[in-house]
Amino acid sequence: MAGGIKKFVVGSFDDEKVLFPAVKNVRKAGYKIHDVYTPFPVHGLDHAMGIRETSLHTAGFIYAITGTTTALTFMSWVFTKDWPLNIGGKPNFALPAWIPITFELTVLFSAVGMVLTFCYLCNLAPFVKKHHFHPRATDDLFVMVIECTDKTNDAEVQSFLQTAGAQEINVQEAETGWWIGRYHKEQKLYKEEKGY
Amino acid sequence: MDHQFQLPGSYKKWTYGLIGAGVIALLYGFIMFHPFAHAGHGENVNSTRFWAVLLQNSVFFLLVVNAAMFFICVTTMAMGGWVVAFRRVSEAISSVVPILGVITFVILMAIVFGDRTDIYHWLDKEAVANDHILNGKKGFLNPMFFSIWSFITIFLWWFLGKKMRSMSLESDKQGTMDYETGKKWIWNNTVWASLYSIVFTLTVASTIPWLWLMSIDAHWYSTMYSWYTFASTFVSGVSLIALYVIYLKNRGQLEYVTEEHLHDLGKFMFAFSIFWTYLWFSQYMLIWYSNQPEETKYFVERIGTATKAGPYKGIFFFNLIINFLCPLLILMKKGTKRNWTMVTVMAVLIIFGHWVDFFQMVMPGTLHEHYSLGFYEFGIGALFVGLIMWGTGRYLSKHSLLARNHPFLKESMIHHT
Numbered sequence: 057m058a059g060g061i062k063k064f065v066v067g068s069f070d071d072e073k074v075l076f077p078a079v080k081n082v083r084k085a086g087y088k089i090h091d092v093y094t095p096f097p098v099h100g101l102d103h104a105m106g107i108r109e110t111s112l113h114t115a116g117f118i119y120a121i122t123g124t125t126t127a128l129t130f131m132s133w134v135f136t137k138d139w140p141l142n143i144g145g146k147p148n149f150a151l152p153a154w155i156p157i158t159f160e161l162t163v164l165f166s167a168v169g170m171v172l173t174f175c176y177l178c179n180l181a182p183f184v185k186k187h188h189f190h191p192r193a194t195d196d197l198f199v200m201v202i203e204c205t206d207k208t209n210d211a212e213v214q215s216f217l218q219t220a221g222a223q224e225i226n227v228q229e230a231e232t233g234w235w236i237g238r239y240h241k242e243q244k245l246y247k248e249e250k251g252y
Numbered sequence: 253m254d255h256q257f258q259l260p261g262s263y264k265k266w267t268y269g270l271i272g273a274g275v276i277a278l279l280y281g282f283i284m285f286h287p288f289a290h291a292g293h294g295e296n297v298n299s300t301r302f303w304a305v306l307l308q309n310s311v312f313f314l315l316v317v318n319a320a321m322f323f324i325c326v327t328t329m330a331m332g333g334w335v336v337a338f339r340r341v342s343e344a345i346s347s348v349v350p351i352l353g354v355i356t357f358v359i360l361m362a363i364v365f366g367d368r369t370d371i372y373h374w375l376d377k378e379a380v381a382n383d384h385i386l387n388g389k390k391g392f393l394n395p396m397f398f399s400i401w402s403f404i405t406i407f408l409w410w411f412l413g414k415k416m417r418s419m420s421l422e423s424d425k426q427g428t429m430d431y432e433t434g435k436k437w438i439w440n441n442t443v444w445a446s447l448y449s450i451v452f453t454l455t456v457a458s459t460i461p462w463l464w465l466m467s468i469d470a471h472w473y474s475t476m477y478s479w480y481t482f483a484s485t486f487v488s489g490v491s492l493i494a495l496y497v498i499y500l501k502n503r504g505q506l507e508y509v510t511e512e513h514l515h516d517l518g519k520f521m522f523a524f525s526i527f528w529t530y531l532w533f534s535q536y537m538l539i540w541y542s543n544q545p546e547e548t549k550y551f552v553e554r555i556g557t558a559t560k561a562g563p564y565k566g567i568f569f570f571n572l573i574i575n576f577l578c579p580l581l582i583l584m585k586k587g588t589k590r591n592w593t594m595v596t597v598m599a600v601l602i603i604f605g606h607w608v609d610f611f612q613m614v615m616p617g618t619l620h621e622h623y624s625l626g627f628y629e630f631g632i633g634a635l636f637v638g639l640i641m642w643g644t645g646r647y648l649s650k651h652s653l654l655a656r657n658h659p660f661l662k663e664s665m666i667h668h669t
Contacts, residue, residue, distance in 0.1 A: 144543070155537065
């Protein structure tokens with residue numbers, strides 16, 4: 057395991073209305089939010105956390121054009137160079153007939169590629185065990201996880217979370233990475249936000 | 253919130269300028285093209301041109317403004333709250349349906365009862381009697397059915413659209429609705445929207461394109477033609493809504509419309525451009541693949557054969573580039589869909605592209621290689637654009653721009669994609 061063990065302060069919230077200002081205040085105080093685990097997608101949370109826009113769709117576009125080129129080059133090579141056949145009197149370079157297959161390969165490449173990339177970005181893979189900070193994060197709690205460095209005073213963070221409205225607070229040590237390496241979520245510092 | 257939007261002088265100037273240019277073009281055509289000259293096929297090219305251009309423009313722009321009402325109805329049925337912030341804009345555009353409907357009906361009747369066999373081949377009684385295929389279609393393609401069905405169609409579009417608009421306008425007077433009233437109001441809207449959509453299915457999505465456009469090539473038929481027409485006009489309709497939303501936003505109106513709404517309108521433009529291409533391609537590919545002479549005729553008239561290029565080859569592929577490639581590549585990025593300038597550019601491009609699409613649907617069967625794309629064509633286009641601007645502007649300056657008592661207003665205000 058390449059990631060290494062780190063210390064985290066975990067605070068659980070039971071209300072979105074409390075969570076949003078808490079996220080803001082935690083970032084304002086200069087703590088690094090490792091992640092916020094929610095039972096359902098929360099609109100605007102990614103902006104509040106200052107996570108940069110994902111580039112998954114750019115990857116998807118690249119996979120898609122790879123699929124398009126693969127389909128077109130392969131079919132044109134097969135039907136015009138390698139094994140030309142007369143099919144229904146159509147020209148060997150029968151572009152309209154290839155469009156459906158090209159489309160399918162485009163979709164297939166982008167879909168499979170994006171799923172794999174997504175798994176990589178989220179550190180998900182078969183047999184990789186992820187640490188759960190709170191089991192109720194999949195049920196009814198919003199779980200905010202703050203990463204500690206050696207300089208962080210975790211007691212201070214805990215009391216900070218207390219005032220921010222967290223219901224349950226504890227400190228956990230967890231493995232963050234996996235076998236290929238870690239994907240650091242880039243975050244904007246609160247100072248860089250507009251209107252700071 | 254209660255102030256009334258006043259049309260700026262520049263808007264009025266453009267409206268009357270376009271209508272003026274259009275009327276000049278129409279008079280020019282009326283005097284120079286001998287519109288009532290003998291209608292034999294290919295005998296009086298100018299006379300054919302006069303009617304063909306009127307047919308193309310009136311049908312295209314009528315279906316475009318009608319698509320604005322369909323947009324309201326589908327979002328109503330799908331409980332789509334996000335459109336409420338600019339719902340009045342779509343209503344305003346759809347309020348042009350009766351104006352263009354009457355004009356289109358007059359043009360269609362002039363063509364049918366003026367025995368314009370150069371436009372609709374099936375009007376030629378002698379040809380129908382000696383033609384096995386046309387004879388078989390006689391029950392559907394005859395002046396009586398054509399005019400009655402066209403009349404019913406335009407009447408129902410007007411009537412059901414009017415009902416949808418008046419329900420929305422009445423809600424302005426009532427004040428904020430409580431839960432029960434709001435529920436009942438939404439239910440009534442849903443019922444009328446469903447009725448409209450059923451009529452829409454029976455007309456735009458099936459019979460009307462067959463009658464008004466496909467019957468130009470009376471021998472030929474395609475089961476995808478109506479959907480193709482629908483996709484063409486719907487994407488133009490959504491683009492027109494987007495244009496008006498951006499225009500009003502620029503004028504400091506529509507305070508609750510944000511980038512999020514623009515993003516979703518952009519998604520509609522993107523998605524329906526792809527949908528249009530899907531139908532374009534399916535229609536083309538099946539005909540190309542089976543290679544039956546009576547089916548390929550449609551494309552031979554346009555793009556020609558392998559040895560001889562057809563007169564519409566350039567327009568045909570230009571059409572594919574601006575209606576498919578440009579929206580695909582430009583509107584794909586999230587950034588462009590949220591960029592007011594880019595969406596404006598794309599909306600204008602899409603509307604123009606589908607106008608060209610209708611050009612290549614009408615002209616090959618009527619004018620063959622004698623088509624032209626000049627002052628008269630663009631002038632008539634300007635006339636209809638001016639009429640749409642006039643009708644839309646009239647509605648916008650008469651009613652509140654915000655359906656402020658709509659139960660879904662808040663959902664629209666906090667809309668987030």
